[in-house]
Amino acid sequence: MRPLENKIALVIGVANADSIAAGCAKAFHLAGAEIALTYANAKAKPYVAPVATSVGASLLLPLDVEVDGEMEAVFAAVTKRWGRLDILVHSIAFCPAGDLHGRVTDCSRQGFAQAMDTSVHSLVRMAKLAEPLMAQGGTILTMTYYGGEKVVDHYNIMGPVKAALEGVVRSLAVELGPRHIRVNAISPGPLKTRAGSGIAHFDELIDAARLRAPAHSLVTIDDVGAVAVMLASDGARSVSGDIVFVDGGLHVRA
Known part of the structure; x- marks a missing residue:
């Protein structure tokens, strides 16, 4: 079965072949979607390009959400190529290391603002640009973590940042629902990605x-991709505003 046949997917946040966004792009491709990918900067492009090739991406475009105009250029390219968009994946987050590794109490004003802008407000901006391209409805997905719901040691300021992201998901789901645009967050368990490795004591x-975890095993980017396909498919047309855990049941443990 190819549940995403004839759908257009824009996946933002691929860092390399081991990133969560790469797992989503791979799963979308296998499910029949046409893919557009972005890379953060020239340094990242050599790591993203092989992923783009492997999924037959029609577009590979630069996108640093802190650079004015780059996000608009990406959506303009999607508009020119297809004139529509069915699936948007927002899989980006950033916090300066000095603020990420310190206490929430000690987080700087600049670090907090940068983390919120890059990790949360970028989703708001993308949703605004995606809305007119989803005239027939669509799906917006972002990536969160259990640390947005409970305090996780060493996750520090990213806990409040993910909590804000989840609040934005709920608001967007309500506001965009009348246009049949569904907005959900996927909450994977800890994964050995480049982004995850930036957290102190990540191996612990x-x-x-x-x-x-009940199964005493870790999830993979393929597991996350499979759930992303499910949420993007027409079969999930009544699922919106949810936080969908992909962590082997870890979140149910006290």
């Missing part, structure tokens, strides 16, 4: 997740 977090 991975080991604890493996020990505490």
Whole structure:
């Protein structure tokens, strides 16, 4: 079955072949979607280009959400190529290391603002640009983490940032619902990605997740991609505003 046949998917946040966004792009491709990908900057492009090739991406475009005009250029390119968009994946987050590794109490004003703008407000901006391209409805997905719901050791300021992201998901789901645009967040368990490795004591977090998850195993980017396909498919047309956990049941443990 190819549940995403004839659908157009824009996946933002591929860092390399091991990133969550790459898992989504791969799964979308196998499910029949046409793919557009972005890369953060010239340094990242060599790591993203092989992913684009592997999924037959029709577009590979630069997007640094902190650079004015780049996001608009991406959506303009999608408009020129297809004139519509069915699926948008927002899989980006950033916080300066000095603020990420310190206490929430000590987070700088600049670091907090940058983390919120890059990780949260970028989704708002993307949703605004995607809305007119989803005239027949569509799906917007973002990536969160359990640390947005409960305090997770060493996740620090990214906990409040993800909590804000989840609040934005709910608001967008309500506002865009009348246009049949569904907005959901996927909450994977800890994954050995480049982004995850920036968290202090990340190996301890991975080991604890493996020990505490009911199946005593870690999830993979393929697991996340499979759920992304499900949420983007017509069969999930009544699912919106949700936080969907892909963590092997880890979140149900006290």
